[in-house]
Amino acid sequence: MDLGIEGRTALVCAASKGLGKACAEALAAEGVNLVLTARTAETLEATAAELRSRYPVGIITAVGDIATEAGRATALAACPAPDILVNNAGGPPVGDWRTFSVEQWHAAVDGNMLAAIMLIRAVVDGMAERGFGRIVNITSAMVKQPNPALSLSVAARIGLTGFVKGIAPSYVGSNVTINSLLPEQFETDRLRSNIARMTSTSGSALDEAMAKAAKSGPAGRMGRVEEFGAVCAFYCSAHAGFITGQNVMLDGGRYPAVF
Ligand code: NAP
Numbered sequence: 001m002d003l004g005i006e007g008r009t010a011l012v013c014a015a016s017k018g019l020g021k022a023c024a025e026a027l028a029a030e031g032v033n034l035v036l037t038a039r040t041a042e043t044l045e046a047t048a049a050e051l052r053s054r055y056p057v058g059i060i061t062a063v064g065d066i067a068t069e070a071g072r073a074t075a076l077a078a079c080p081a082p083d084i085l086v087n088n089a090g091g092p093p094v095g096d097w098r099t100f101s102v103e104q105w106h107a108a109v110d111g112n113m114l115a116a117i118m119l120i121r122a123v124v125d126g127m128a129e130r131g132f133g134r135i136v137n138i139t140s141a142m143v144k145q146p147n148p149a150l151s152l153s154v155a156a157r158i159g160l161t162g163f164v165k166g167i168a169p170s171y172v173g174s175n176v177t178i179n180s181l182l183p184e185q186f187e188t189d190r191l192r193s194n195i196a197r198m199t200s201t202s203g204s205a206l207d208e209a210m211a212k213a214a215k216s217g218p219a220g221r222m223g224r225v226e227e228f229g230a231v232c233a234f235y236c237s238a239h240a241g242f243i244t245g246q247n248v249m250l251d252g253g254r255y256p257a258v259f
Pocket of ligand 1: 015016018020037041065071089090091092138139140141183184187188189191
């Protein structure tokens with residue numbers, strides 16, 4: 001299926017690795033020009049070079065922490081009027097919620113709620129004026145099925161989710177949609193470090209814990225980042241203009257409820 005977004009421009013945040021990178025790649029495969037962000041210049045440049053070698057699209061990088069105003073200003077200077085915005089940032093630490101400091105709560109809100117809200121605010125009215133916009137937020141399955149060890153993530157992302165549901169209907173009439181993708185157990189560095197922390201393992205014991213985690217869900221495996229990227233690209237496509245304010249679980253069937 002031609003997604004109808006060739007020649008569009010996407011700002012993809014936190015895109016040097018994992019799910020963000022997979023979204024960037026799936027969009028590049030559709031002919032979308034990219035502005036990619038991450039904090040570590042070396043990894044980000046390596047990802048940009050890798051994607052440039054595979055796809056004939058424009059790819060530029062904007063190094064910075066998307067959880068900060070400075071990082072967002074750098075991203076927006078490189079991409080002031082994106083057609084597509086993929087909001088993403090690193091997840092907060094896992095742990096006993098009683099032990100998190102006020103600073104850690106603020107950091108979670110900055111990274112997993114305010115960063116996305118501020119970027120949406122910066123670009124959404126321009127998208128509406130131009131008559132096309134697709135915003136995808138990478139959140140977490142924890143939004144619908146909270147785990148106490150991920151309380152920082154749950155609380156901050158629920159705030160973003162409520163905000164998005166409130167504003168999304170105002171923009172769909174201008175062909176601008178805002179949806180969230182809710183991953184669980186995609187094989188990335190973040191998942192590996194979370195499982196290491198939760199199981200207190202490393203090395204081969206961590207490999208075993210990863211294999212056990214993979215087998216624990218109905219799919220009997222972890223998600224592949226390419227699967228995530230493809231779904232993101234569809235929600236960014238010309239065909240997805242009648243879907244907005246949704247929270248789409250990508251969890252291999254783990255979520256047990258109907259809604
Ligand atoms: P990952 O493999 O660790 O990749 C994280 C990417 O984000 C890297 O490119 C990293 O580069 C960049 N990044 C992190 N913090 C950033 C910041 N403040 N500003 C700019 N870039 C930043 O992680 P992932 O698994 O893809 O996870 C992506 C998001 O999905 C996270 O919020 C995670 O909590 C959430 N999630 C993932 C899963 C899963 O199954 N993998 C499940 C639920 C939720 P730098 O470090 O160089 O900045």
